[in-house]
Amino acid sequence: MRPQVDLEKLQKLATLIRYYILAATTQAGSGHPTSSMSATELMAGLLFGGFFRYDAGNPAHPNNDRLIFSKGHASPLFYALWVAAGKLDGETLINTYRQFGSPLEGHPTVAYPYVEAATGSLGQGLSIGVGLALNAKYLDKLPYITYVLLGDSEMAEGSQWEALEIAAYYKLDNLIGILDVNRLGQRGETMYGHNLEAYERRVAAFGWETILIDGHSFTEILEAYKKAGQVADKPTMIIAKTIKGKGVSFLEDKNGWHGVVLKKEEFERAIPELGKIDKTLRGQIAQPEDRHPENPVPGPVDNLHYPPDKLVPTRNAYGNALKRLYPKFPDVVSLDGEVSNSTRAEFFEAAYPDRFFEMYIAEQNMAGVGLGLACRGKIPFISSFAAFLTRAFDQIRMSQYSDTNIKFVGSHAGVSIGQDGPSQMGLEDLAMMRAILNSVVLYPADAVSAERLVEEAAKHQGIVYLRTTRAATPILYAPEEEFAIGGCKVLKRSGQDVATVVTAGITLFEALKAYEELQKEGIAIRVIDLYSIKPLDEATLLEAARETKVIITVEDHYVEGGLSEAVTSALATTPVPVYLLAVRKKPKSGLPGELLDYEEISQQAIVAKVKALI
């Protein structure tokens, strides 16, 4: 039984929270007080009304309820809640909010221990919530509830509707959205203003239960959480009419106050309006049941085996590896954007259907769900065409600020996919994934290295990108060969090498063919398989630079931000000349070989370049 809730105390807590919202933002000189004040009762009611169950002594408790501030700019409210909960010193909040080195950043990041995932790019929190809720319902099988606080402006983001549709599809009755309809966006009224029914119609049509309330009435708020907790087989959205800047007359429902803080004298004028502030008052957060998921025990896996004379696409090796390695990495989960028969995630799905989640053609939400799963210790492998992962760039970008552990796998890389044409060709994916701080970027050429690198990716803690190829390619390596992140393989070398070709993936085979052709003419070249593009093996590149005097990079990717620039960047202080063979002309439909020739990244182009240089 939930204890009787003291409404008067909740009111006082709301007052206290508003005080800290205003005090911290005025002191910092920046922040979003009014966006925080509209949701104060909604959040105070959740945390201190007996609904939210959270062991604040152990944020990692697997059965803690989860709370995501999708409207991350309401961070003053988030931090003030923890002051009211007695877990953060009020003066610390006031004096360090937004200061350099403080965990109380302008938008929530995981520097602060009660933050599940960094937010602040709008329209991403609900997807993270879907991941957390999927985990509870289908993987950890725990009764925790995931709550997501949403802003009304951010409902314009398509990613929200991706999250809504998937949440309903998976019947996530353990997911509760709280939509803070305060009418005003950053620069004026939102698309629907205070028309709550506009949101209700849309959200209900997407298969959610909806509850409309006055977002400043604790009675309605508590009743809404109670009702939401009883809904079966679908998620619930509490749609709350609120007032931006609520509590201070000259802020309430006024345009022009978004992201604007009170000056000292305005602050002095505002505080008396809040009423009596009891700085000693503390709210109580309920404890979760002490339940834990079953702990999966890693088991042995089969050795990999590819007959050396058979062609195998690296995408197939990806699917094979994920399936083969699962017993060793029982936290692995596979997500795919309705192309699992192309990415070969279907191999894993067939073997472990309970660990596979079809995310349909909605890559943004897929990335966000991956982040949510990773928050709960899972190792999500997220696959689609390399080209279509660009759809989730903002989500991937944000993930890095959650110190997350997600693996992205992009298939159908480069012009070598052929006839389908440029729309399906991943030609910017290396640039995108290299630009993520501390990311690992891998591009195996053959099935053996692809399998090994899937294993390395699973082992590595962090964001990893694995690029796979559509075409079937020869086996290059013996099954026992090792592939470390940050390594490379020198496949051809001699004392007479006149140049080094550094490449990876499909074009490695072009380099090897070029090697053979040049050999016949008595010209020796070094060939390096740079399967680890980030980090890369600087020492081996420097050695090659020293010994062969010329480097030629070859890649099936636009020249900007890809393997070529990774190499020039690594060799920036070395005087060796580097020649960059990469995609430089608008690709078109055609046979893979025709396109490699057209873009001058084929055997022929490599041979010509080597000959021109010697």
Added chain:
Amino acid sequence: MRPQVDLEKLQKLATLIRYYILAATTQAGSGHPTSSMSATELMAGLLFGGFFRYDAGNPAHPNNDRLIFSKGHASPLFYALWVAAGKLDGETLINTYRQFGSPLEGHPTVAYPYVEAATGSLGQGLSIGVGLALNAKYLDKLPYITYVLLGDSEMAEGSQWEALEIAAYYKLDNLIGILDVNRLGQRGETMYGHNLEAYERRVAAFGWETILIDGHSFTEILEAYKKAGQVADKPTMIIAKTIKGKGVSFLEDKNGWHGVVLKKEEFERAIPELGKIDKTLRGQIAQPEDRHPENPVPGPVDNLHYPPDKLVPTRNAYGNALKRLYPKFPDVVSLDGEVSNSTRAEFFEAAYPDRFFEMYIAEQNMAGVGLGLACRGKIPFISSFAAFLTRAFDQIRMSQYSDTNIKFVGSHAGVSIGQDGPSQMGLEDLAMMRAILNSVVLYPADAVSAERLVEEAAKHQGIVYLRTTRAATPILYAPEEEFAIGGCKVLKRSGQDVATVVTAGITLFEALKAYEELQKEGIAIRVIDLYSIKPLDEATLLEAARETKVIITVEDHYVEGGLSEAVTSALATTPVPVYLLAVRKKPKSGLPGELLDYEEISQQAIVAKVKALI
């Protein structure tokens, strides 16, 4: 009056179209016949039922109706329609479809003259359609209608719902969607299968008129187009129940046939099922009224003026420039993602409200709408935070295949935005925009160069990215200074320069401060404002390399894919050492100066690096 439609002829045309769909894909050995066959009647009814008005002799006619295949993989249907219209030779289709060099690419590109915009990454066509329809209703004021053929699988993309909400918001009754609900996606059933009501509920909730039909009944199809043409003040979605592979018994409604073509013997078996094929039959497309938009006449503009002693943020200069230059570029349109008070697009909005379209927080659709407007000769300037433009990477990527003319403007670049923290910092935007083929990437440091570069961007035909800064910065240049795309400015130079600092934007001021500090110690450095990052002024960089022996790049962006790699890439064959100062640590909230120091891209870091090198 529309002439009486000959239903029997339409049936025969559908048969003919199906023949070419199957013949072309079988001959090519790849393609999507079944996805084309489900929409055959829908499209034949549109083109040959008297609705679509198009001067095939003049695809650029401003009053042509517009047709976008959002489900671009149905390209065989698209091309076959033009065979049936007598505008494409059937044998040419069969023999060149998907061949290297043929305009009949695997997914539609603008290589084929009847294609408005390249499609093939799903969920993008409706946004393009919104742009075309906005243009007709609010800019060109022409009665043309925009039709968009949509697949059911792609309705999972959030970008669709962004397009739906904006189309309803702008009351686009000249936009008609045709949703081909064939139940089957690439790898199995879609989220809603043949549940047409699931789509109807959602689409209607988003403010559209909906019409449910049997997508193979010409009677229902023609009636639907008629009704759709009469709807006022809102867009219409025709939701059609169709059969994937319709017309061939062993393909109909069968899973496993997505993107799979018939083998020769299967083709032989299928063709008789279609019925009698009359290869001489041709359909008639109605002509549009010969109406033209008012042709805006460019007028004179004011000179720019900034007092040399006042600090001005480049984002303000952007807003000022757009407003100031509009008379000279009357095709300019401004789109913003609900942050116009931050990007300063609001300056333009205030002056030319009819040329400004609020796109709310929905960057994917914003980019697609821009493409649609550019298709009709407008020059869209699309602004948001640099960080949030990553949201539209896939749309930007696809735009390049439409040879489009769009300007993207990203504000709040880099760690120098300060307290708001990493979620708001554009640190990957240069990498993203450089990776677009033939893009222009500009990063002005002061208000004068920002204004000049806005003008260059407006003049340039192609995709341009302009990066602006939040902070107010000093004026560096005289108002008459010229800034060419591909140029740079050598701000400090002497015969004694021991190093060249190449930088742009906010860090240029750090370089200038470092210059002063080093001057005092008798150390001379060269300082280059590389405001044009792509293309870049190789000659001046080479000269600096020759003369100063060392290059130091400095940028407020992650090291991968940004200015630093642009420079190392340009100097790849030159032996000069290049040292890269860029963002390399996870940023946080703090003061701009603290963050520049922390990331070692400030005056202090530059001075230290120069001293370490000499």
